[in-house]
Amino acid sequence: MAEFFAMGGHGFYVWGSFGVAAVFMIIEAVLVVRQKRTLVQRLGRMVRMNSEVE
Amino acid sequence: MSINWFKYSAPSSFYPLAGKVAPWFAFTAAILFVVGLYLSFFVAPTDYKQGEGYRIMFIHVPAAWMSMFIYIIMACWAAAGMIWRTRLSSMMASALAPTGAIFTFIALWTGALWGKPMWGTWWVWDARLTSELILLFLYIGFMALESAIDDPRRAARASGLLALVGVINVPIIYYSVQWWNTLHQGASIKMSESGGMETSMTEIMLWTLLIMTFACWFYTIAIALTRVRSIILERESNNVWVKEMLQGER
Amino acid sequence: MKWVSSNISISVAIKVGFMFAALKCVISRDLTLAMRHRSDVLTTVFFFIIVVSLFPLGVGPEAELLRSMAAGVVWVAALLASMLALTRLFSDDYNDGTLEQLLLVPQPLALLVFGKILAHWLISGVPLVLMSPLLGLQFGLGSDALIMLVLTLLLGTPVLSLIGAIGAALTLGLRGGGVLVSLLVLPLYIPVLIFGAGAVEASASGMGAQGHLSLMGAILILALLLAPLASAAALRISVE
Amino acid sequence: MKWVSSNISISVAIKVGFMFAALKCVISRDLTLAMRHRSDVLTTVFFFIIVVSLFPLGVGPEAELLRSMAAGVVWVAALLASMLALTRLFSDDYNDGTLEQLLLVPQPLALLVFGKILAHWLISGVPLVLMSPLLGLQFGLGSDALIMLVLTLLLGTPVLSLIGAIGAALTLGLRGGGVLVSLLVLPLYIPVLIFGAGAVEASASGMGAQGHLSLMGAILILALLLAPLASAAALRISVE
Amino acid sequence: MLNIANLECVRGDRQLIADLSFSMGEGSLLHVHGANGSGKTTLLRAIAGLVLPEAGEIQWNGKSTRKLSEDFNRELLYLGHHYGLKFELTGYENLRVFAKLGGFDVSERQVEVALKTMGLERCVELPVKVLSQGQKKRVALARLMLQPSKLWILDEPFVALDVAAVSQLLDMIKQHVADKGMVILTTHQEVDVEVGELQHLHLGSH
Amino acid sequence: MLNIANLECVRGDRQLIADLSFSMGEGSLLHVHGANGSGKTTLLRAIAGLVLPEAGEIQWNGKSTRKLSEDFNRELLYLGHHYGLKFELTGYENLRVFAKLGGFDVSERQVEVALKTMGLERCVELPVKVLSQGQKKRVALARLMLQPSKLWILDEPFVALDVAAVSQLLDMIKQHVADKGMVILTTHQEVDVEVGELQHLHLGSH
Ligand code: HEM
Ligand SMILES: Nc1ncnc2c1ncn2[C@@H]1O[C@H](COP(=O)(O)OP(=O)(O)OP(=O)(O)O)[C@@H](O)[C@H]1O
Ligand SMILES: Nc1ncnc2c1ncn2[C@@H]1O[C@H](COP(=O)(O)OP(=O)(O)OP(=O)(O)O)[C@@H](O)[C@H]1O
Ligand SMILES: [Mg+2]
Numbered sequence A: 001m002a003e004f005f006a007m008g009g010h011g012f013y014v015w016g017s018f019g020v021a022a023v024f025m026i027i028e029a030v031l032v033v034r035q036k037r038t039l040v041q042r043l044g045r046m047v048r049m050n051s052e053v054e
Numbered sequence B: 001m002s003i004n005w006f007k008y009s010a011p012s013s014f015y016p017l018a019g020k021v022a023p024w025f026a027f028t029a030a031i032l033f034v035v036g037l038y039l040s041f042f043v044a045p046t047d048y049k050q051g052e053g054y055r056i057m058f059i060h061v062p063a064a065w066m067s068m069f070i071y072i073i074m075a076c077w078a079a080a081g082m083i084w085r086t087r088l089s090s091m092m093a094s095a096l097a098p099t100g101a102i103f104t105f106i107a108l109w110t111g112a113l114w115g116k117p118m119w120g121t122w123w124v125w126d127a128r129l130t131s132e133l134i135l136l137f138l139y140i141g142f143m144a145l146e147s148a149i150d151d152p153r154r155a156a157r158a159s160g161l162l163a164l165v166g167v168i169n170v171p172i173i174y175y176s177v178q179w180w181n182t183l184h185q186g187a188s189i190k191m192s193e194s195g196g197m198e199t200s201m202t203e204i205m206l207w208t209l210l211i212m213t214f215a216c217w218f219y220t221i222a223i224a225l226t227r228v229r230s231i232i233l234e235r236e237s238n239n240v241w242v243k244e245m246l247q248g249e250r
Numbered sequence C, D: 001m002k003w004v005s006s007n008i009s010i011s012v013a014i015k016v017g018f019m020f021a022a023l024k025c026v027i028s029r030d031l032t033l034a035m036r037h038r039s040d041v042l043t044t045v046f047f048f049i050i051v052v053s054l055f056p057l058g059v060g061p062e063a064e065l066l067r068s069m070a071a072g073v074v075w076v077a078a079l080l081a082s083m084l085a086l087t088r089l090f091s092d093d094y095n096d097g098t099l100e101q102l103l104l105v106p107q108p109l110a111l112l113v114f115g116k117i118l119a120h121w122l123i124s125g126v127p128l129v130l131m132s133p134l135l136g137l138q139f140g141l142g143s144d145a146l147i148m149l150v151l152t153l154l155l156g157t158p159v160l161s162l163i164g165a166i167g168a169a170l171t172l173g174l175r176g177g178g179v180l181v182s183l184l185v186l187p188l189y190i191p192v193l194i195f196g197a198g199a200v201e202a203s204a205s206g207m208g209a210q211g212h213l214s215l216m217g218a219i220l221i222l223a224l225l226l227a228p229l230a231s232a233a234a235l236r237i238s239v240e
Numbered sequence E, F: 001m002l003n004i005a006n007l008e009c010v011r012g013d014r015q016l017i018a019d020l021s022f023s024m025g026e027g028s029l030l031h032v033h034g035a036n037g038s039g040k041t042t043l044l045r046a047i048a049g050l051v052l053p054e055a056g057e058i059q060w061n062g063k064s065t066r067k068l069s070e071d072f073n074r075e076l077l078y079l080g081h082h083y084g085l086k087f088e089l090t091g092y093e094n095l096r097v098f099a100k101l102g103g104f105d106v107s108e109r110q111v112e113v114a115l116k117t118m119g120l121e122r123c124v125e126l127p128v129k130v131l132s133q134g135q136k137k138r139v140a141l142a143r144l145m146l147q148p149s150k151l152w153i154l155d156e157p158f159v160a161l162d163v164a165a166v167s168q169l170l171d172m173i174k175q176h177v178a179d180k181g182m183v184i185l186t187t188h189q190e191v192d193v194e195v196g197e198l199q200h201l202h203l204g205s206h
């Protein structure tokens, strides 16, 4: 196991590459989904409030 | 992808369509990533020359390819938006830019981490590396311009124009950098290693690379579709169909 | 009747005449404005000179090192100086509302924009070209390389103004426009920089620079054709 | 009574309290304005990165040559980036009339100016410092030299903002302020550049850089004491 | 001659103008009323072609103004909140530039007369920058006397003018309408603009 | 309380104000008249300390305003041709900044009430940049309700305001004078500012 993570002495480089790539892609995915959700909430509130006024 | 984009070029009909297909792309991407990562770490054999370090290739090369593809696609969308004045096109362009920038950054980052053990340095001013760096600047310029303009309609038109100017310039930049580097053959380290790699690439390595690349493709499509849905909502929030849809939701 | 009736279509010859008059007027207007503040013209050159002179201070005085970086440093400084002057290309007109009025002039906007770019080049580009041999001498360049430096700058600085105009038009009225424009424009300048500095270095090391020069000429022609149109489109977007 | 009567002299403690509140308010106002357009903060850094990356393109990719000019290039680029951001320090406030109102605030003007400079440094200086090691790596600097690069920039960039503020205040409202300010300010930057780049080179070649650093510290203290006062005086002249 | 059909203008997330239609013929004046922020400036800029409307059509002599572009510009004189003067040039120079760019010929004498009529005889040699607010406005208005455009679009033209200048401007507007010109204007001041075929347009209840 | 003695102001080669002396006490209003370019703005800026007079003395409670500097600024509210607003901030944020810098405490509620009184309730969340000309002016005027200054100097405060806003502002001015405040203003519009101890000052015959 430890040997696997050591990557023949190149562990830092290999895991640094895949790790950062994974972190960026996961963060992007989470942000995109969240942005969509909050936007729907915000606009929904606006639409409802306007329809109450009318 | 056999979707007829033009049929769905109206945001109101594209919005639900994108919502339906995006999860499937995301799902496929996840499976491909699992398979690709398994192959990269447990199946692909150790490289006789570079040892285990070469496994960085399985993320580096797909990211580098994606960074270039996405820019071209983005510019095509922007051009379509300027020429046919379809609203959806410029929205697609803005939806793609952040993902492209992220892949560019990943390519640079993984390349640097690969270069240190292989070449003994994080960075050399090689043509390929330099043009990738310039590509990052172009992405960032596009996004900075878009975020600096408050009015979303104006932002879309301005950044679309910039992408269009960029598309004419990118090949010029690419070849000039290529030429710049070959004229000065003084670099202490050259990229000739990669040429050596091609021959040593086994079939399984090639397959792994392809699967990782497809995973990135599907990831990009899923992300772009989701993001374009947000953009559609934001820019079309005045339209009746958005209001009716939001009224229906909850 | 007091006004030109819209029913009478003006003959083409007169139209072209008016177009030339308008072009001349834009150019002379911008030149007059620059001359009202003569410091404007001088500051670009001085910026150029100072940036170039900063390098020996930062890098150290070894003559060999300085000679080998001369072409690059002069070209980068020219890039920065011309870019810095750019931020003012449209922004003054934008702030005082004269740009709005330019959009309402009965002439093709791209033509007026071309006039403005030309005036800008005369004010900020030409002085750089004239000053460059002196700076090249300071870094110990030979006479062949000096001539090549002037030639490439002569071909290259108009391209810088032309491409830069697009960036300036796009960032009009945005906060932090000055820095933003550099972010948009500098990456697009790279081919000009590479061929320009490359030509000087090639001729300094005794090689021919014909190829570089013809490429720069091609880029110039492309920019002349496309940049005014793109800038005009960008202006329409920005004024809204 | 609705207003504070001028006859009651406010106690010193309250006065100092108000002064701190005002200082905090100026800083947070400017930071808010910058954050409204997050691109503002980022563009300065990117300008810095792009300018540094232009040099290899102009000079050529030889690693040895690049290493020997690294300190100079990074420092010159930091100078230019911080100077470019300067033009906006007072000009936005001047154009929309808020500067006029700042002059009418019942607080020492030098204090408000200090707040604005501090905010400016936080926005434009600190990101440069944070980004510099990466650029040093690209040019192949060793770890000692990298640390020294960060240190000197940390001491030097506030000086750049402080001195630059004087120039920005003096050229306020003049056409072509952007270029003019660089003309006034760059010569004053030279000592900072020489000591900053010198320290990095000294430590890259294994020598101590203690002397350079303490000189830079002295310059910083001097600038902290004098620059806000001088800028305040310059502002009063410019607004009239 | 000017036809507006189903015009719709949106700013940010607010719909300022919805389904607006009207038309004006020769020798008529349109006075646009409305509270602050009701969209008067937006409407005027849309007609001038400076703002892209969300929907609707603006026609001049039956042709879309967007398509006419330069030909429509020749018939148009727009004066907005900004005066459109170069502050470094004198009033005289500013007017000459307008004339050359607009493609209409004016003699030195005509420009001088126009400036004099606006009461600027003492300021001809000064750059516009140092003039007072009202004097700047007067320079901008001097264009009305020189440019042979049929359609004047004036956004709050009376602002910053003293009593003498206001009545002078009123005379000019009346004369233009009497000469079969067309004027669209907004103003919050109470001025007497009863002339020719007068229309009133009231925008949004804020 | 405000004393002006032998004031002289020169712009370029023109002497705009020569040997002007007057004084104002609590609860009084000074209306400065004059044609365009007669020097009204110059006078107001000189009193506020933004223009250095050529000669003469400006005193507040018997002390030179130049010497008082910050202490005089505390008593002063100047609104000129520029509104002094940051266009990127909302109206609410702009007013908070004024309050903090001026060293007077206002609650969130007070600011909201002031904006509402000026009829801006629908625009609190918008950056000032996108507001109409009149709405911008209203934001600037909301300061009058928050800042506890005794001397108001208002250069053409009625410009760009619609009828409702003009009468609102008039009420505020009258209230301030009745509360023993002092107001100096210029305007070309005909408005009814008869209140308290009213003085008129006529500047130069152009
Ligand atoms: C920061 C450093 C690096 C950057 C920016 C970078 C950039 C790129 C780019 C843009 C590509 C795609 C090029 C194409 O398909 O034509 C690529 C492909 C590739 N790179 Fe890198 N690279 C870097 C470092 C490295 C290192 C250190 C190695 C190996 C020692 C490497 C090996 C490869 C290989 C094998 C390919 C695929 C080759 C091919 O498709 O022809 N790269 N890289
Ligand atoms: N991004 C935006 N979001 C919301 N509202 C906006 C936006 N941009 C502009 N507006 C609104 O549009 C309106 C602009 O109106 P306009 O300038 O045409 O008014 P006006 O009738 O000319 O007013 P005034 O009499 O004050 O000059 C304002 O009410 C403003 O609040
Ligand atoms: N450098 C200069 N040379 C000559 N005259 C100048 C110079 N600078 C300013 N002036 C004159 O000073 C006057 C400025 O007056 P000011 O702005 O105070 O007028 P005002 O009474 O406020 O007018 P308005 O009603 O138009 O606002 C103008 O007449 C202008 O021509
Ligand atoms: Mg308006």
Ligand SMILES: [Mg+2]
Pocket (backbone or CB within 6 Å): E132, E133, E134, F040, F041, F042, F155
């Ligand atoms: Mg005035």
